[in-house]
Amino acid sequence: MQLKLSSLFLFCFLFCTAFQNAFTQQISREEMLFLTQEWEGERFEDGRPKVSDDLLKRMVLVTHDEAWAVMRNAGYRYQYADGWQIINPDSILIGRAVTATFMPGRPDIHDAIDERGKKEGKRGQNSWPVDLLVQGDVYVVDQFGIHVDGPTIGDNVANAIFAKSGNGIIYDGAIRDVTGLKEIGGFTSYYTSYHPSHHNQQGNLNTMLIGINKPTRIRQATVMAGDVVLGRDGGVSFIPAHLAEKVVITSEVVRLRDMFGHERLRSGVYTAGQIDTRWSDDIERDFSGWLNEHIDELPIQREQIQEILKNRTW
Known part of the structure; x- marks a missing residue:
């Protein structure tokens, strides 16, 4: 009987604690x-x-x-x-x-x-x-x-x-x-x-x-x-x-690729069809070279461009 009462007390304590935590306004560190x-x-x-x-x-x-x-x-x-x-x-x-x-x-x-x-x-x-x-x-x-x-x-x-x-x-x-x-x-x-x-x-x-x-x-x-x-x-x-860095880096890469693509289109190096579709290996290599050549002129920190280059295969 005493064991049953103890178990009942423990159950009520845990239930009430859980109920109180559920309605606590500020989230706990553990839950965060x-x-x-x-x-x-x-x-x-x-x-x-x-x-x-x-x-x-x-x-x-x-x-x-x-x-x-x-x-x-x-x-x-x-x-x-x-x-x-x-x-x-x-x-x-x-x-x-x-x-x-x-x-x-x-x-x-x-x-x-x-x-x-x-x-x-x-x-x-x-x-x-x-x-x-x-x-x-x-x-x-x-x-x-x-x-x-x-x-x-x-x-x-x-x-x-x-x-x-x-x-x-x-x-x-x-x-x-x-x-x-x-x-x-x-x-x-x-x-x-x-x-x-x-x-x-x-x-x-x-x-x-x-x-x-x-x-x-x-x-x-x-x-x-x-x-x-x-x-x-x-x-x-x-x-x-946990996605913030990936969003930023993706945006920076897109920005750089757009700058490169627009420059090459204006100079007549590539056609719109070449730039608007998946780039060939030759264009990707050209892009890497362009990044290296203009690394101190681009609107993205040098360190970030170096990190992008490090992760490229061209």
Whole structure:
């Protein structure tokens, strides 16, 4: 009997622990490591993948077409979202994702989450993920597209986001104080709509925070904390951390091949048919020689070109 009671107690303890962990807002380091096993590089203290600053700088010239092709070939089909309203539409947004997931408010769940936060010294659920941001991050929010009484970001929160990250937001929902947000220099942001209301309008709990840095959905895209956010040309790509380097290198190779091909076409060395199809061995050898000849003139670091040459067979 005593053994049965002990087993029952152990089962209840494990079940309750699992239940509590499932509804803890911020993902644990162990879960982060588990969900990002393919990343082998540096990490933040909480386990979030830390793609290097160098790769982020090189990512600025990557197009969605190039990123999409690499991700699609690797089996990642749902990493792009478009149809946004944009602050600073001519700018490019690059950074490491910090994710937040909100759901429609329900008083009992909201109050339980809020009470636990207060015991940890936290106030205002919409600010909890913002407190985690560091320079180079992009705040990525699933606000389930809510419009009226939905905004959790206005000019005060936006200024805090920009001060901590130096970046803007990807926000699937309505923002408020849009005039004030536009006054923040460099706050390149993608959002669904604008509405002057507030998520806790007149005491109504319209939204509640259920996840920080957990996998989240931004429209038709799946986003994980640490993904590289590429926002440009009206759309957003979410590049898994372990694919970021491959995306950048592929983009650089494509850029160089285009430069070479265009130059050779203008000089009449090759026809469009030769350049527009799979290159012959002779063209590939010519390309390698061209890279060597122009290595200090090209818009890609010498070291990167040397690495490309090292991996070529021509």
